Amino acid sequence: MGYAFSENRYDKMEYRRCGRSGLKLPAVSLGLWHNFGDIDRQENARDILRLAFDKGITHFDLANNYGPPPGSAEENFGKIFKQDFKDYRDELIISTKAGWGMWPGPYGDLGSRKYLIASLDQSLKRMGLEYVDIFYHHRPDPDTPLEESMRALQQIVRQGKALYVGISSYHPDETAKAVKILRDLGTPCLIHQPKYSMFERWIEDGLLDVLKKEGVGCICFSPLAQGMLTDKYLNGIPEGSRARSHRGNGALEESAVTPEKIGKLRKLNKIAGQRGQNLAQMALSWVLRDPAVTSVLIGVSKPAQLTDSIRCLENYTFSDEEISAIDSILR
Numbered sequence: 398m399g400y401a402f403s404e405n406r407y408d409k410m411e412y413r414r415c416g417r418s419g420l421k422l423p424a425v426s427l428g429l430w431h432n433f434g435d436i437d438r439q440e441n442a443r444d445i446l447r448l449a450f451d452k453g454i455t456h457f458d459l460a461n462n463y464g465p466p467p468g469s470a471e472e473n474f475g476k477i478f479k480q481d482f483k484d485y486r487d488e489l490i491i492s493t494k495a496g497w498g499m500w501p502g503p504y505g506d507l508g509s510r511k512y513l514i515a516s517l518d519q520s521l522k523r524m525g526l527e528y529v530d531i532f533y534h535h536r537p538d539p540d541t542p543l544e545e546s547m548r549a550l551q552q553i554v555r556q557g558k559a560l561y562v563g564i565s566s567y568h569p570d571e572t573a574k575a576v577k578i579l580r581d582l583g584t585p586c587l588i589h590q591p592k593y594s595m596f597e598r599w600i601e602d603g604l605l606d607v608l609k610k611e612g613v614g615c616i617c618f619s620p621l622a623q624g625m626l627t628d629k630y631l632n633g634i635p636e637g638s639r640a641r642s643h644r645g646n647g648a649l650e651e652s653a654v655t656p657e658k659i660g661k662l663r664k665l666n667k668i669a670g671q672r673g674q675n676l677a678q679m680a681l682s683w684v685l686r687d688p689a690v691t692s693v694l695i696g697v698s699k700p701a702q703l704t705d706s707i708r709c710l711e712n713y714t715f716s717d718e719e720i721s722a723i724d725s726i727l728r
């Protein structure tokens with residue numbers, strides 16, 4: 398007998414349509430970049446995944462290189478999937494990606510057809526899945542013709558190895574080109590995955606407009622700026638936080654938690670309090686305030702953070718005064 402998930406798991410989650418596709422995603426999705434590698438506690442990882450699904454989070458996001466070591470998050474997810482989730486495959490949206498360095502030599506990085514197709518085959522083996530729901534090109538590759546990367550995505554869908562495809566961290570003009578190529582090939586681009594938070598607002602300069610116009614969904618990663626936009630760094634860097642973890646692979650570093658950032662966090666924290674939220678909840682609500690955002694893609698290092706963060710869904714409307722007060726702090 399597998400784990401008994403809550404029968405009410407769909408009652409409290411909001412599901413938003415992904416662009417103009419037929420697919421809906423939970424307004425809060427869970428990413429496995431950190432906390433699911435071989436260096437992490439597997440019981441904790443399993444508790445997080447169980448709690449997420451119990452709360453109606455139907456979307457788990459992975460990539461070939463998540464760990465550490467690279468590949469281990471997919472392997473560990475695969476083990477937990479087999480134990481707890483295999484009877485629920487049709488209730489889940491599982492994504493993976495390729496685009497960052499994964500294996501040595503010229504074929505384990507960037508955007509060639511060779512790399513993307515081989516990498517997804519490896520990911521499916523590691524997770525023990527027949528297909529993923531969404532496969533992403535993880536970052537633009539300036540040296541591979543865009544047509545080649547997009548044709549590889551199309552082939553992956555034709556082969557039944559992914560149901561939908563997406564792109565991540567593509568700039569607005571590259572996005573518009575990729576969307577057109579994919580549409581012409583008959584495999585629409587479902588979704589874009591950009592970094593977006595109160596501290597990282599680049600998508601407001603054109604990308605969101607392209608996505609709205611083209612009917613492509615948007616799932617925002619690192620919405621808490623890797624944990625900075627919470628109350629944990631208000632008085633410095635605590636033990637056990639990601640900034641102290643020295644995980645490498647792009648994880649938040651102590652040097653990023655500057656006195657200037659801490660000053661902003663304290664001011665934002667006050668506004669959150671006035672809204673009846675904590676800072677993490679307000680930061681996530683703020684990302685969800687724009688209906689062009691399909692989902693906010695969170696990470697958590699323990700189940701209690703998930704219970705806390707998901708309460709962002711209780712209030713994601715902001716008054717004009719709140720928006721301008723937040724803007725003036727962030728400026």
Ligand SMILES: NC(=O)c1ccc[n+]([C@@H]2O[C@H](COP(=O)([O-])OP(=O)(O)OC[C@H]3O[C@@H](n4cnc5c(N)ncnc54)[C@H](OP(=O)(O)O)[C@@H]3O)[C@@H](O)[C@H]2O)c1
Binds near residue numbers: 428429458459617638
């Ligand atoms: N496409 C891409 O290139 C790309 C890049 C990066 C990430 N992603 C995706 O986005 C996902 C999320 O990224 P992220 O982990 O950076 O997201 P995030 O939500 O900005 O940061 C997550 C971290 O914040 C802290 N935290 C979360 N909730 C909290 C709460 N309620 N109170 C206090 N602290 C809290 C935890 O860190 P502590 O360890 O300090 O507790 C947690 O691990 C990834 O797993 C991945 O799926 C994609």
